[in-house]
Amino acid sequence: MGTIQQLIEISRHYGGDPAYVIAGGGNTSFKDDQRIWIKASGIPLAGIGESGFVSLSRKKLGEIEENSYPEDSVLREEQVISDMQRAIISPENLRPSVETSLHNLIDYAYIVHTHPTIINAVMCANDAQQEVEERFGSDALYVEYTDPGYILFRKLQAEIRTYRQRYGAEPKIIFLQNHGIFVGANSTAEVKDIYRSIESRIREGKDLELLPGKMEGYQSELSSIVSDHYASRNLVSKAFRSPLSDHFSSSRNQYQKISRPFTPDIIVYCKSSYLFLKKGVKGNVAEKRLREFEKTSGYYPKVIVEENGGLIILEESEKSIRTVLEVFTDMMKISYLSEQFGGPHFMTKEQINFIDNWEVENYRRSVAKG
Numbered sequence: 106m107g108t109i110q111q112l113i114e115i116s117r118h119y120g121g122d123p124a125y126v127i128a129g130g131g132n133t134s135f136k137d138d139q140r141i142w143i144k145a146s147g148i149p150l151a152g153i154g155e156s157g158f159v160s161l162s163r164k165k166l167g168e169i170e171e172n173s174y175p176e177d178s179v180l181r182e183e184q185v186i187s188d189m190q191r192a193i194i195s196p197e198n199l200r201p202s203v204e205t206s207l208h209n210l211i212d213y214a215y216i217v218h219t220h221p222t223i224i225n226a227v228m229c230a231n232d233a234q235q236e237v238e239e240r241f242g243s244d245a246l247y248v249e250y251t252d253p254g255y256i257l258f259r260k261l262q263a264e265i266r267t268y269r270q271r272y273g274a275e276p277k278i279i280f281l282q283n284h285g286i287f288v289g290a291n292s293t294a295e296v297k298d299i300y301r302s303i304e305s306r307i308r309e310g311k312d313l314e315l316l317p318g319k320m321e322g323y324q325s326e327l328s329s330i331v332s333d334h335y336a337s338r339n340l341v342s343k344a345f346r347s348p349l350s351d352h353f354s355s356s357r358n359q360y361q362k363i364s365r366p367f368t369p370d371i372i373v374y375c376k377s378s379y380l381f382l383k384k385g386v387k388g389n390v391a392e393k394r395l396r397e398f399e400k401t402s403g404y405y406p407k408v409i410v411e412e413n414g415g416l417i418i419l420e421e422s423e424k425s426i427r428t429v430l431e432v433f434t435d436m437m438k439i440s441y442l443s444e445q446f447g448g449p450h451f452m453t454k455e456q457i458n459f460i461d462n463w464e465v466e467n468y469r470r471s472v473a474k475g
């Protein structure tokens with residue numbers, strides 16, 4: 106039999122490992138017949154304790170599965186959230202992870218959902234589906250990208266039913282294109298075994314080494330222009346570079362490979378548009394480009410890529426700068442490694458728009474900022 110203690114242990118295990126979980130991403134759960142305990146939205150897995158989990162009635166969650174909801178996505182997601190809120194047993198002041206219904210669907214005691222770099226190198230590559238079929242066969246379920254929330258829930262519900270019919274078993278591994286993975290099992294030891302085996306199957310026959318060398322601070326004319334330009338608006342900026350960022354900043358062509366988000370999580374922390382500025386751009390031209398960017402996108406650029414320079418990160422606080430840097434660095438790793446699986450595959454414009462307008466992610470962003 107499982108316990109909440111084991112849930113806490115496995116949550117910290119993956120939460121503390123940046124290869125699996127960065128920023129507030131990922132979530133874990135434990136369930137018995139009546140209840141499910143799931144990570145609260147916005148609480149990081151690393152260092153999570155019992156108070157970071159919400160317990161819900163599985164019977165009431167099951168009612169959400171049967172209900173019908175409005176077509177309009179804003180209304181629908183609002184109603185689903187309030188129904189989910191009613192399913193809470195305790196504590197009522199936390200919001201359960203938006204992926205709660207997905208956890209409830211999968212019939213294993215422990216579910217660990219993460220967005221690991223190496224797995225997303227496949228999930229965000231052009232050959233994702235083919236690679237999963239070749240490497241995992243009937244051991245895994247592959248689900249094409251679907252807008253998160255209720256739509257994804259419905260999609261996953263249908264896919265799991267098909268899988269059960271076809272193989273007479275519950276999927277232990279569910280791959281989500283441009284998102285991440287769900288692993289389920291009845292013991293935490295098995296969850297860990299499965300994660301290990303996934304990683305080794307992905308590495309088979311591939312050279313998945315990243316460019317060596319750390320991210321370090323740097324200064325340039327452009328980084329000073331940016332920091333002066335935004336000083337009056339209480340925005341802070343810092344510039345960083347590494348061999349990996351050099352790889353993508355060397356030309357506009359290279360930059361194209363990191364120019365759009367791969368996953369909803371990247372949008373949550375870094376937004377969906379970034380700004381590439383040519384080397385040696387004059388001060389007044391740079392300022393003009395910054396203004397144009399804000400006009401088109403409706404927000405200041407969180408990530409500016411300087412040609413042959415590095416990344417200039419702009420945010421409201423040092424803490425937020427670190428988070429953006431961490432998430433964007435992961436995105437560069439995913440892009441770099443995706444070359445082994447057919448090259449990078451970004452989210453589409455429509456998929457990006459859905460996330461930009463999604464209240465749930467705005468909530469998560471605000472909790473993460475504190």
Ligand SMILES: [Zn+2]
Pocket residue numbers: 131204218219220284285
């Ligand atoms: Zn996720």
